[in-house]
Amino acid sequence: MGCVASRAKPGLDEKRALLAQYASEVSTRTKPVDTTQRLAQLRHVMRTCGVDAYVIGSEDAHGSEYTAPCDQRLAFITGFTGSTATAVVCLDGAHFFTDGRYHVQASEQLDDNWTLHKVGEPGVQPWTAWITELPSGTHVGMDAALLPHTLAVRLRAALQAQRKALACPERNLVDEVWGAGRPGPALSYIYEHAIEYAGLDAATKIRDLRQWLAHHHEDAAYVLSALDEVAWLLNLRGASIPCNPVFPAYVVVTADDVALFVDERLLTRPVRVYLAAMGVSLHAYEGIMTWLRDTPLSTILVDERASHALVRAAGESRVVVQTAASPVALAKACKNEVEQDGLRRAYRRDGAAWAKWAAWLEEAMQRGATITERQAADELARVRAADPLYAGMQAYDAISAAGPNAALPHYETPATHSRVLDREAPYLNDSGPQYHDGTIDTTRTVHFGRPSAEQKRAYTRVLQGHIALACARFPAGTTGAQLDMLARQPLFRDGYKYMHGTGHGVGSFLAVHEGPHGLSSSSGGASVPVPLQEGMALSNEPGFYEEGHFGIRIESIVLVRRATTHREFQGPWLELETLTRVPISTRLVDERLLSPAEAQWLRAYNRQCRDELLPLVRGDRRAEKWLRQQ
Structure with missing residues (x-):
């Protein structure tokens, strides 16, 4: 492979020299900017x-x-x-x-x-x-x-x-x-998000919002300022913002008009025709402030992310802030059947890409090749980009972290002089592309050598937290904040903990971090915890990070669905369907700590990944072999 710097197995002295070189380069690379x-x-x-x-x-x-x-x-x-x-x-x-x-x-x-x-x-x-x-x-x-x-x-x-x-x-x-x-604005054309992926046309979404508006407020306008909500409502996508297929714009919906405030340089003729057919009026991006000042409407509704400048322009006395989850945010969060099926397909295809990459990486490490964090990340991105539905961007900056770098939950993998992967400490990869039918967010932690007892114990406790949440069944009305402790309890038993939320909402070819729901004490950032509902997608990602030593995280995306229970007493009841199809490494597992049910879950999950992915990697003997070994 092109990203393998050396095919000869390095000796101990060469390894030490590489690590010394890395330490020297890190010292230079991390020199602060003089402010x-x-x-x-x-x-x-x-x-x-x-x-x-x-x-x-x-x-x-x-x-x-x-x-x-x-x-x-x-x-x-x-x-x-x-x-x-x-x-x-x-x-x-x-x-x-x-x-x-x-x-x-x-x-x-x-x-x-x-x-x-x-x-x-x-x-x-x-x-x-x-x-x-x-x-x-x-x-x-x-x-x-x-x-x-x-x-x-x-x-x-x-x-x-x-x-x-x-x-x-x-x-x-x-x-x-x-x-x-200061850089100028990014000018990337806006395009229509096809109905085969959106599942619901924009005209219907606008109609539903208008019905909500008529039911709750008379003589009112609803202002959308969150970019993912603007893109979702109009079934449009763009590339003006890194990692998110959105574009700078505001939308105002009234009983008589849908006004889009956007830099018209971003609009192609087909998009103009598409918007005109829905009766969407076009305005300059900066015109939102004038519109808010001049409108005679008595009530202006905004969400919690609306800026102080917007509210001041409208006049604070007539602004109503949706402190509970906005109707648009909730509708977007509850994926329709087409979006749910799209996510399932996207995660299966991405699992196949991961298997091809993981098989290459495992073979290279066994051969003694010298591979850096950046090379590993770039190779995975290259394999994913071959997908016909790849949308041309990553969902977030990949975290490719070896050794102590994995102890930084939001480690930024440098473009050059990144750490060399070794056989002494775990390697963590947290990455995902944007596909037209789904946003990907996957983390797996692996080891290329013989893990220490402490590494295995910490990994196993993280895995147990992951399994506990994946198996959760709960009554409707339960919030993510109430489920958060399920993932933490196995770690707490041994005195481990992590300082981030257990899970966040995930969009459908939108933001990788989507509110208003989540699996944390803040429940997706909403001021009032939001009950989980059918169709919501979330991450399940407990972890453990010991600064200067190693880090562990296991992350899969789950979908809230209806559960069938023994009695259905005071139902309905809900559960979580795991969408991610990437085998969970067993090399780091201390099987003595697993209960029979946990061991069975792990075997069943990896078997499901193998059975669903093998047809997608047929012909790639290395990937086929890797999957059968998991």
Whole structure:
């Protein structure tokens, strides 16, 4: 294979030399960006605006997790490249807040100008509480377009109670510093998401939303600002945002109109014809603010991700925030039969791609080839890209992590000089492409040598948590927050734990992290935990991470479906169907810890993967052999 650097089996001295070279390269690669000049310029702009502390988050104007390069202000001002964190720049210091997923990465990427606040550790406050303790009279600045209105209301009240103020300058202060170096917007054409994958036409979705609107509010408009909701409602997709097949836009639905606010450079003639046939009116992207100010409608409905700027334009007195899950978010989360079948097909095909790749990797490692984390990730991406329904993008940046790097839950695999895979520690791969019929998110942890007793014990406890959740059966009305402990209990028995949620919602060729549901205490980020419903797709991903040593995660996607029970007492009852078709490695399992039922589940699952995937890899003898060995 082209990504195998050496076919000769390296000796011990060569291995040591490679590891020493890796350590030296890591030291150079992780050297923080010098932010001294940027912070000095930002503080100058802050003084001209009368701002004493300026808050910079990682989201865009739509509350997106993944943002276009032109919206990556946090990375520009701090040098931190993780997906979520918050910086607070004061006139006399710079503070950085992030949770346990990014403590290690932040400590490596931030320079000496920054004070790192490891949120989640004892005594460490989140930034929202920390800023209330700034001196009396402090003016805390934020960009209203990037600030969720619900958060703005809470911050404003908390600051005023402490004789401080929330200030929203008309321009983004980081953009003032970034200047001409700031990238321009990504211009990728929007296209129709075919009905054979969507399962429900956009006109029906719009009709259903209008019926909900008429039932709940008179003389009202519903504003969609979340990009995945805009794309889902109109059955459109794009490529303007990394990893998500969406595009920057707003949609406003009223009894008489569906207005799309979008950069018209993104629209092809076929898409214009498609939208016109549904009666969708087109407006400039920036025109949303004017429309909200000028509309005579008495009620404007927005969801929890709507920005403070949107609400201010509409007028706070007539805005109603959907604090419970919005009707669009819930409808999108509950996949229809076509979307469910699409996910099943996508995960079977992706399982076949994984088997081909895993067989290659296993053979190469046994042969003693030198393979890096990046080479392994790129090879898997190459195999997946051969799928006829591959949509041209990954669902997220692949985590290809060997040894201690796997102990970082959101490790960023470097493009060059990544760690060499070895036979001493587990190797973790968390990756997935976007297919037109499904969004993929799969994690497996394997070992190419002889695992230690501790590695096997930790892996087995993670596996037991994974199995416990996969086998869950529960009454309708149960939330993911209530199921979360099922996956954690086997780890707790041995004093293991993990600091992330057990599972998140997954879209249908949309966002890999989809609300409002989830398998965690926050239940998908919703302020009110959302009951699980038939058709919701979620991840099942318990893990264990020991910094500096190794990390383990086993992740499969599950689908909520109706369950048949002995009595159906006070039903209906629900259960989880595992969609992922990638065998779970048994080399790391301590079979003495498994119950007979757990051992049977593991054998049955791997047998199911083998039986369903063998026809899809027929002719690839290496993949066939690998599957039969699992």
